[in-house]
Amino acid sequence: MLSITNPANGSVIAELPEDTHESVHAKFLAARRAQPAWAAAPLATRLATIRRFRDGIVAHLERLAAVLTSEVGKPIRQSRNELNGLLGRIDFFLAETERTLAPRAVFDEGGMIETIEQVPLGVVANISAWNYPYFVGANVFVPALAAGNAVLYKPSEYATLTGLEIGNLLHASGVPQDVFAVLVGGGRVGIELLKEPVDGVFFTGSYPTGKRIAEAVAGRLTKVQLELGGKDPTYVCEDVDVAAAAASLADGAMYNTGQSCCSVERIYVHERIHDAFVEAFVQEVQGFKVGEPADETTYIGPLTRSQQVKVLQMQVADAVAKGARLLAGGHTLDRPGGHWFAPTVLVDVNHDMAVMREESFGPIIGIQKVGSDDEAVRLMNDTEYGLTAGVYTRDPARARRLLAQVNAGSVYWNCCDRVSPRLPWSGLKHSGLGLTLSTEGIATFTRPKAWHLRSA
Numbered sequence: 001m002l003s004i005t006n007p008a009n010g011s012v013i014a015e016l017p018e019d020t021h022e023s024v025h026a027k028f029l030a031a032r033r034a035q036p037a038w039a040a041a042p043l044a045t046r047l048a049t050i051r052r053f054r055d056g057i058v059a060h061l062e063r064l065a066a067v068l069t070s071e072v073g074k075p076i077r078q079s080r081n082e083l084n085g086l087l088g089r090i091d092f093f094l095a096e097t098e099r100t101l102a103p104r105a106v107f108d109e110g111g112m113i114e115t116i117e118q119v120p121l122g123v124v125a126n127i128s129a130w131n132y133p134y135f136v137g138a139n140v141f142v143p144a145l146a147a148g149n150a151v152l153y154k155p156s157e158y159a160t161l162t163g164l165e166i167g168n169l170l171h172a173s174g175v176p177q178d179v180f181a182v183l184v185g186g187g188r189v190g191i192e193l194l195k196e197p198v199d200g201v202f203f204t205g206s207y208p209t210g211k212r213i214a215e216a217v218a219g220r221l222t223k224v225q226l227e228l229g230g231k232d233p234t235y236v237c238e239d240v241d242v243a244a245a246a247a248s249l250a251d252g253a254m255y256n257t258g259q260s261c262c263s264v265e266r267i268y269v270h271e272r273i274h275d276a277f278v279e280a281f282v283q284e285v286q287g288f289k290v291g292e293p294a295d296e297t298t299y300i301g302p303l304t305r306s307q308q309v310k311v312l313q314m315q316v317a318d319a320v321a322k323g324a325r326l327l328a329g330g331h332t333l334d335r336p337g338g339h340w341f342a343p344t345v346l347v348d349v350n351h352d353m354a355v356m357r358e359e360s361f362g363p364i365i366g367i368q369k370v371g372s373d374d375e376a377v378r379l380m381n382d383t384e385y386g387l388t389a390g391v392y393t394r395d396p397a398r399a400r401r402l403l404a405q406v407n408a409g410s411v412y413w414n415c416c417d418r419v420s421p422r423l424p425w426s427g428l429k430h431s432g433l434g435l436t437l438s439t440e441g442i443a444t445f446t447r448p449k450a451w452h453l454r455s456a
């Protein structure tokens with residue numbers, strides 16, 4: 001049985017039977033049988049089910065937000081934000097799928113016609129994370145279903161109730177039961193799923209698990225996409241409005257209790273404004289309301305996973321032992337049964353410290369002083385990750401010059417912690433392989449089939 005607990009207080013919300021080797025296999029076989037008819041249905045029919053799914057999200061938004069908050073500990077207003085943000089992503093897919101997947105005639109001469117058709121991959125596995133289960137799940141299953149695939153969706157064991165809600169809504173919207181199946185369980189069920197001969201593996205989660213997944217399926221030459229973690233840097237130049245930059249970056253570092261793949265995880269500040277920036281940043285952080293996730297005024301909630309408390313404690317102890325100064329937080333909060341960590345700001349940090357090198361995934365930030373743009377770029381690139389990076393400056397040419405040198409899938413000027421459905425979402429190095437979102441994130445759930453047609 002899988003126990004679903006409330007991370008704010010440890011209370012058990014639900015006990016659910018987990019999928020087994022046999023049930024995973026049965027769901028795979030059923031999906032394999034059901035997929036051709038789903039793919040053969042007109043695209044308009046599939047898009048209509050996605051539109052009804054969107055209507056279902058709107059109709060049940062309050063309940064869905066409450067479920068997400070109860071099992072993940074996401075502050076309730078941020079749960080609503082995620083669901084509202086999801087609507088925009090669905091709208092993008094609804095608007096762009098037909099054009100993106102339309103067959104293209106690329107040659108027509110002397111009785112020879114050449115066309116490219118985008119055909120679905122078949123049955124795909126979608127193994128997902130808990131931190132934004134609607135966003136990261138829908139980035140895969142919405143375009144995958146629209147393109148005619150069947151999807152075996154394994155939500156994170158920390159967002160299982162949300163995963164089941166998604167399944168119920170899709171089925172109520174007209175997606176056949178066997179075309180979208182939810183698998184309940186943790187890593188063991190993920191391993192079972194990968195034993196099945198699926199036609200694509202779409203994973204969102206940590207680098208260590210992503211690497212394991214890539215290794216598990218490598219010999220089968222199956223398409224694999226990995227959306228992994230980050231250690232996302234931002235550089236604050238000396239010409240900024242210090243208070244505005246501090247407010248924006250404090251939010252980028254601490255929103256969702258710092259548990260976003262694109263959370264700001266490292267800040268480099270030009271020495272001329274370093275002290276003023278740090279003062280404004282700490283003031284912002286101290287203004288964040290920590291509290292019960294169901295409370296409308298809460299900004300910082302519990303950590304979703306108990307294991308992360310140790311990671312944050314280790315990063316603080318390591319940094320302080322190596323000379324960092326702790327200006328806020330640095331400790332757990334005494335709230336019985338839950339996993340709570342105070343919003344934490346460290347200065348006088350450097351790259352010998354884990355807090356500047358390893359993904360923190362919590363409400364903690366290291367702020368490092370730099371003397372020049374070149375030093376900032378060198379430090380931003382001194383990482384095994386490459387998801388996002390940002391620069392705050394009033395000077396657009398300087399921003400372009402700096403961001404062109406930074407190795408990251410997404411770069412930000414005067415903004416951070418931002419994802420757009422119109423732009424590809426991808427990471428370099430340990431941040432991943434492949435992409436979701438944008439029109440390329442629709443086409444990625446198909447393969448191009450080449451037609452050579454001679455009429456006589």
Ligand code: NAD
Pocket residue numbers: 127128129130131132136154155156157185186187188189190191194204205206207208209210212213227228229230260261262359361387425427431432
């Ligand atoms: P995780 O790697 O612990 O788990 C992710 C999923 O993999 C879960 O569903 C889990 O049950 C499953 N799993 C675990 N072991 C497995 C195995 N051996 N085989 C198959 N499946 C297995 O990650 P998490 O804690 O759920 O998510 C947090 C991580 O995800 C962070 O590193 C974060 O940065 C990253 N993330 C990345 C993006 C992105 O778009 N790049 C988005 C959200 C989260």
